Amino acid sequence: MIYFDFAATTPLDSEAAEVFVQASTEYFGNSSSLHDIGGQSQDLLENCREELANLVGVNKKGLFFTSGGSEGNFLAIEALLSAPKKQGKHIIAGMAEHSSIHGVLNRLGGYNVTYLPFNPSGLIDIDELVGAITPDTVLVAIQHVNSEIGTIQPIEDIARVCEEQNIHFHSDFVQSFGKIDLKRIAPLVSSFSFSGHKIYGPKGVGGVYIDPAISWKAFFPGSSHEKGFRPGTVNVPAIAAMTAAAQKINNQISSNQERFLSLRANFIESLEPIKEFVHLHQAKINSQLPSIIGLRIAGIEGQWMMLECNRFGFAISTGSACQIGMQSPAKVTQALGLSKQEAKEFIRISFGNSTKREDVIKLGETIVDIVKKFKN
Helix, strand or coil, X not given: CEECECCCCCCCCHHHHHHHHHHHHHCCCCXXXXXXXXXXXXXXXXXXXXXXXXXXXXXXXXXXXXXXXXXXXXXXXXXHHHCCCXXXXXXXXXXXXXXXXXXXXXXXXXXXXXXXXCCCCCCCXXXXXXXXXXXXXXXXXXXXXXXXXXXXXXXXXXXXXXXXHCCEEEEECCCCECCECCCCCHHHCCEEEEECCCCCCCCXXXXXXXXXXXXXXXXXXXXXXXXXXXXXXXXXXXXXXXXXXXXXXXXXHHHHHHHHHHHHHHHHHHCHHHCCXXXXXXXXXXXXXXXXXXXXXXXXXXXXXXXXXXXXXXXXECCCHHHHCCCCCCHHHHHCCCCHHHHHCEEEEECCCCCCHHHHHHHHHHXXXXXXXXXX
């Protein structure tokens, strides 16, 4: 089976796995314990916090570890709403946000939420964002990189608007962390979330950054871990492994960008024989993560195409794994204004460390054969 679903999850890096085992056996103490074994674990935890903060250019005092991106999104939004810059009950979010963002916004009582669609290039329109702001707006939540089509939102422009309007800005960095240099934009947001298993770290670990100037209130009363940000014994081994994975992938950002651009071009070229049926959802190169390709093939349901590819030994997806279990269309298809039939045609291909040029071409040729047989 050749894997093309790296946007959903990645295999654990071998070096990160070694770090996990070493931390689990040698630094196993509860980082909150006052004895020396607990102190060793606490020292490792704080070293990881400092290293990750340095990688993205933020103050380590604002960095908190979580069980992953979904919990991070939930707790970040709750934290920002506990300490708004001004009074109000209006929130603006992207229509194509991750399901965890929609989940927390749906459970909020008393708030009015405006959801912004994408333009045809899969980007948030800044003028539309500005037009949606009211005196009551206290929070904007816009994902940095869309997990289905890989478009990169203009975080700097959105942050500037939020700063001018005195509004908190949360961004889901799960798909951009380790794939884009975040040092320039990370300090501009009120909060962001990230996850370990998207960057060859362990599953079940991630983090949140919240601007230390924000005096947030804990969502879980009486929590003592992570300065009260969340309950539960801190998973130091997983955090150490995630940090090792983050260090490694950050050193590869430039080379990965070039390699994925080439693989993307190879894949798109391989679909040339069926180009009249293929619709790519993408932005211009400077606003597009090259490792994620979202597309539709006219007249063929994405789920059927996914199963056919699986039958021929290729693992692709129809969108975010967090949504697939609910059998609902990828949020991006709604944001792009696709019809129900068009939404059903959506598939996603995503590249990773082990993706080879010959495998990409082989996948493209397999899809061409599947489409030709279907059309005939």
